[in-house]
Amino acid sequence: MTEHSESSLPCEWCGTAVSQAATRTPRRYCKQSHRQRAYESRRTQRRMQGAAEVALQAVGWPR
Ligand SMILES: [Zn+2]
Numbered sequence: 001m002t003e004h005s006e007s008s009l010p011c012e013w014c015g016t017a018v019s020q021a022a023t024r025t026p027r028r029y030c031k032q033s034h035r036q037r038a039y040e041s042r043r044t045q046r047r048m049q050g051a052a053e054v055a056l057q058a059v060g061w062p063r
Pocket of ligand 1: 011012013014015016029030031034
């Protein structure tokens with residue numbers, strides 16, 4: 001009988017297996033810095049999207 005007391009999830013930033021501690025909240029990143037990077041990139045992406053939309057509105061849609 002194999003016991004799987006230790007599970008692991010892939011880091012959402014680099015894909016490295018992250019061993020899960022016995023806490024209720026799952027760890028989704030292998031390092032704190034990866035968590036930070038993923039968060040920042042998500043934020044930047046959203047900002048870039050907003051900027052693109054503004055640019056399109058300023059230029060106007062081509063007919
Ligand atoms: Zn990572």
